[in-house]
Amino acid sequence: MADTTDITVAEIHDLAYKALLANGCNEQNALSIATTVSTAERDGSESHGMFRIPGYVSALRSGKVNGQANPTAETVTPAVIRMQGDGGFTPLAIERGVPLLAEAASTFGIALMPIVNTYHFAALWPETEKLAEHGLVGLAFTVAKPKVAPTGATKALFGTNPISVAWPRPGKTPWVFDMATSARALGDIQIAARDGHEIPPGTGLDSEGNPTTDPNMIAEGGVLLPFGGHKGSAIATMVELLAAGLISEQFSFEAAQNDNNDGGPARGGELLMAMSPEVIAGDDWEAHCETFFTRLSGLEGVRLPGQRRHDNRGDTGPRKVNNELLDQIRALL
Amino acid sequence: MADTTDITVAEIHDLAYKALLANGCNEQNALSIATTVSTAERDGSESHGMFRIPGYVSALRSGKVNGQANPTAETVTPAVIRMQGDGGFTPLAIERGVPLLAEAASTFGIALMPIVNTYHFAALWPETEKLAEHGLVGLAFTVAKPKVAPTGATKALFGTNPISVAWPRPGKTPWVFDMATSARALGDIQIAARDGHEIPPGTGLDSEGNPTTDPNMIAEGGVLLPFGGHKGSAIATMVELLAAGLISEQFSFEAAQNDNNDGGPARGGELLMAMSPEVIAGDDWEAHCETFFTRLSGLEGVRLPGQRRHDNRGDTGPRKVNNELLDQIRALL
Numbered sequence: 001m002a003d004t005t006d007i008t009v010a011e012i013h014d015l016a017y018k019a020l021l022a023n024g025c026n027e028q029n030a031l032s033i034a035t036t037v038s039t040a041e042r043d044g045s046e047s048h049g050m051f052r053i054p055g056y057v058s059a060l061r062s063g064k065v066n067g068q069a070n071p072t073a074e075t076v077t078p079a080v081i082r083m084q085g086d087g088g089f090t091p092l093a094i095e096r097g098v099p100l101l102a103e104a105a106s107t108f109g110i111a112l113m114p115i116v117n118t119y120h121f122a123a124l125w126p127e128t129e130k131l132a133e134h135g136l137v138g139l140a141f142t143v144a145k146p147k148v149a150p151t152g153a154t155k156a157l158f159g160t161n162p163i164s165v166a167w168p169r170p171g172k173t174p175w176v177f178d179m180a181t182s183a184r185a186l187g188d189i190q191i192a193a194r195d196g197h198e199i200p201p202g203t204g205l206d207s208e209g210n211p212t213t214d215p216n217m218i219a220e221g222g223v224l225l226p227f228g229g230h231k232g233s234a235i236a237t238m239v240e241l242l243a244a245g246l247i248s249e250q251f252s253f254e255a256a257q258n259d260n261n262d263g264g265p266a267r268g269g270e271l272l273m274a275m276s277p278e279v280i281a282g283d284d285w286e287a288h289c290e291t292f293f294t295r296l297s298g299l300e301g302v303r304l305p306g307q308r309r310h311d312n313r314g315d316t317g318p319r320k321v322n323n324e325l326l327d328q329i330r331a332l333l
Numbered sequence: 334m335a336d337t338t339d340i341t342v343a344e345i346h347d348l349a350y351k352a353l354l355a356n357g358c359n360e361q362n363a364l365s366i367a368t369t370v371s372t373a374e375r376d377g378s379e380s381h382g383m384f385r386i387p388g389y390v391s392a393l394r395s396g397k398v399n400g401q402a403n404p405t406a407e408t409v410t411p412a413v414i415r416m417q418g419d420g421g422f423t424p425l426a427i428e429r430g431v432p433l434l435a436e437a438a439s440t441f442g443i444a445l446m447p448i449v450n451t452y453h454f455a456a457l458w459p460e461t462e463k464l465a466e467h468g469l470v471g472l473a474f475t476v477a478k479p480k481v482a483p484t485g486a487t488k489a490l491f492g493t494n495p496i497s498v499a500w501p502r503p504g505k506t507p508w509v510f511d512m513a514t515s516a517r518a519l520g521d522i523q524i525a526a527r528d529g530h531e532i533p534p535g536t537g538l539d540s541e542g543n544p545t546t547d548p549n550m551i552a553e554g555g556v557l558l559p560f561g562g563h564k565g566s567a568i569a570t571m572v573e574l575l576a577a578g579l580i581s582e583q584f585s586f587e588a589a590q591n592d593n594n595d596g597g598p599a600r601g602g603e604l605l606m607a608m609s610p611e612v613i614a615g616d617d618w619e620a621h622c623e624t625f626f627t628r629l630s631g632l633e634g635v636r637l638p639g640q641r642r643h644d645n646r647g648d649t650g651p652r653k654v655n656n657e658l659l660d661q662i663r664a665l666l
Contacts, residue, residue, distance in 0.1 A: 228561020
């Protein structure tokens with residue numbers, strides 16, 4: 001295990017903010033990203049926390065990403081609102097977009113928000129949980145550079161293509177999942193490689209197309225596999241189509257073709273969807289859904305997705321951050 | 334292998350139609366169901382073809398399902414149109430609903446159709462492919478009586494909870510998948526049990542909660558497992574929430590509580606969603622998506638989902654139907 005330092009969530013926020021501000025972000029963008037990074041650390045999602053700061057900074061320093069981006073909303077139809085990201089990182093576009101999406105979904109029962117011309121480098125649960133706080137079902141999809149081979153193939157075509165869904169449970173934390181459609185998230189592979197851990201069989205292939213349990217072989221020249229065989233592969237395909245084809249943004253393979261490989265995220269889109277159970281199902285929806293959640297959580301052996309994150313959230317103590325990473329970030333100030 | 338008889342798709346349609354008409358369906362309902370059943374046989378989807386007729390008839394004979402149902406549309410919002418199924422089988426509600434959903438999605442970019450108070454006993458691809466024929470992305474979700482244990486548990490809570498997604502490819506057959514969120518579809522288990530075939534490890538548990546490869550042990554008292562471990566289990570949960578919680582219809586566990594176990598389907602809902610790439614992405618969407626499909630189908634080892642069904646569709650010859658099943662259906666006339 002690598003050496004770590006205890007550091008509070010507020011300190012994480014402050015350090016992230018300063019590193020971004022020192023490297024070309026304006027205040028609004030730096031604050032929005034720092035909040036995204038520090039809430040990931042707060043929830044115990046290490047691979048989406050401080051670990052991402054060097055990549056954010058690389059993409060600012062190379063000039064690829066606009067740290068001064070001013071994302072704006074376009075009304076395509078009353079139920080489709082497109083966020084134009086102005087070439088910036090995604091958090092500020094999401095921060096501005098979510099209230100507009102929530103309003104449209106609360107009026108029409110369902111609404112869609114394509115987010116385009118942005119650089120996505122974060123988890124998806126912050127935006128789906130935010131929609132759930134508005135009493136809405138939130139769904140989010142995004143793509144990245146190819147790292148996952150479709151089932152049957154040995155060459156990557158898909159990104160790790162995550163999906164997040166949050167279900168509102170007023171007065172409780174939402175039911176929420178946020179999962180790569182690969183067998184493992186790429187961040188987990190990178191962290192396993194850093195810490196010298198093996199990964200389970202079925203996770204990926206080496207550069208020759210052979211199964212491997214060495215995260216280094218997957219990270220460098222190898223590929224991940226989809227979760228759940230051909231069914232997971234179909235879902236990963238759907239994510240490409242929803243988060244690129246449907247919103248006229250780059251497929252994973254296009255993102256790779258057009259990226260400068262500075263270590264930050266490639267340009268890409270995100271698709272957000274919101275639905276109102278109040279409008280669609282009527283007043284009884286909440287009590288009705290709770291009968292299901294009660295049965296689900298009452299089954300022996302079942303753990304609700306997102307539960308560990310929500311448990312971590314309640315812990316107000318400091319977080320453990322890798323020392324080498326901390327040094328790396330402090331050198332960026 | 335069971336003995337079979339060669340029978341044309343037109344003869345299958347005619348036999349299904351007559352069996353339904355002889356047992357309480359009016360002409361419109363009988364025609365709509367016969368089309369659903371015969372297109373399943375046409376596409377080689379045996380478990381959704383003639384195999385279902387005895388169950389349809391049982392549910393008519395027990396008086397549970399209204400064979401004279403007159404499904405009607407309610408405009409909830411301009412983007413949410415609810416089909417009230419009038420206690421009938423789902424095909425006629427779908428036949429009437431799809432054009433209304435397509436119109437709303439073509440206007441607003443996205444639209445939702447909860448289908449309630451119906452009895453669902455078919456595949457989902459007929460409706461998602463129909464939406465794709467309108468140039469729309471089609472998604473469908475439904476639940477059934479519990480047969481799938483959430484990951485970690487040994488007791489069933491989910492139905493096999495299928496998802497279908499169809500992506501329009503003008504001038505070509507759509508990209509489409511229709512899959513149970515269980516490791517295998519229940520129909521496949523039933524057919525394997527009938528034909529005396531083993532099923533792969535990881536498919537299900539026996540009534541004691543132990544892994545088994547005997548389809549009879551799963552079919553009688555055992556449970557199926559979700560595909561893809563905890564990620565598939567999260568997706569199966571999402572289907573419960575979308576196709577029951579969001580539309581105020583029965584969760585799988587409620588369907589079981591309220592069903593008369595006549596061998597037909599339990600009452601349940603279906604959620605249809607349609608999105609217009611033309612409205613959302615603009616004119617270039619088709620050429621853009623084809624660049625992705627070309628890469629995907631060009632990878633060695635990749636088979637597009639739905640391809641086998643579409644290949645079967647081109648075969649105008651007779652289909653092989655199990656003799657025992659044919660005798661059983663002829664006895665219903």
